[in-house]
Amino acid sequence: MTPTDWFTAMLLGLGTIFFIAGAVGLIRFPDTYTRLHIATKTDNVGLGLIVFGLAVQSGSWSVAGKLVLIWLLVMLAGASVAYLVANGAISRGIPVWKR
C-alpha cells in the first residue's frame, strides 16, 4: 500500500467509527432532540472524512469536486432538516427528556 492508500484507509476507518457511533446513539438516546444531535453531527463529520479519503484516491479534480459538492449538500440538508424536525417536535409539544 502506498502512503496515499494508508491515508485513505485511516480516514475511511475514522469516518466509519463516526457512523457507527451515530447508529448507536440513534438507538440509545432517549428523545427526538438528542437523536437529532447525534444524527446531524456524526453524519456530517463521518461523511466529510470518507469524502476526503476517497477524493485523494480519485486522481481526478472533477470526481473530487463532485464528492465535495455532495458533502456540502448533505451538510446543508442535514442541518436544515434537523431544524425542521426539532421545530416540528417543539411546536407539537413533544417534551424534552430530562435526567
Next chain:
Amino acid sequence: MPTILEKGPPSWNGSHYFITDFMQRVLLFSVIWLIFTAGAAASWWIGAPAIACTAIVSLRLVAPVRPSWNGSLRFLAYFLAKSFLGAVDVSWRALHPALPIEPNLIEYPLKLRHKMARVFMANTVSLLPGTLSVSLQAHYLRVHVLVDRKTVLTDLETMEKKVAMMFETGLAGTP
C-alpha cells in the same frame, strides 16, 4: 415577517449592485458546471445558457450577499475544528455506558439582524458541540443543549461574532 429584520441590498433597481452580483453568481455556477462536466468543451452549448438563466433566477430568489473573504476563511477554520469536536463529543456520549447527557432547552438572545446570516447561524449551531437549533425567533434562538453548561452561551456568542464578520453585518446593540 418582523420589520426589525434587515433586508439585503436591492437586486433589481438598476443600481451598481446588479452586474457584480450577477457575475458572482455566474462564476459560482460555472465552477459547479465545470465540476459536473469534467471540463468537456462541447457541454458549454448547454451550460452557458443554463448558467445565465440560473444566475438570473437565483438573484430573484436569494438577495445578493457579499461575504468578506477574510471573515469567511476565519469562520471556515473555526467551524471545521468545532464541528469535528462536536461529532467527537456526541459520539463519546453515545458510546459511554452511563450515557452522560443532561439535556435542556435554552434561549440565546440573537443579535444578528441580517436575514440570511440568521438562518446561517441557526444551521451552524446544529453542527457545533452539544447544541441544536430548535426555533429561530425575532429576538432569540431557542437551542436544545445536550449538556446544560454555562459555557454554551459564550460559545454561541463567539460563533455569532464570526458569522457577523463573514456577512459583514453588525450585531444589534453593539456599535
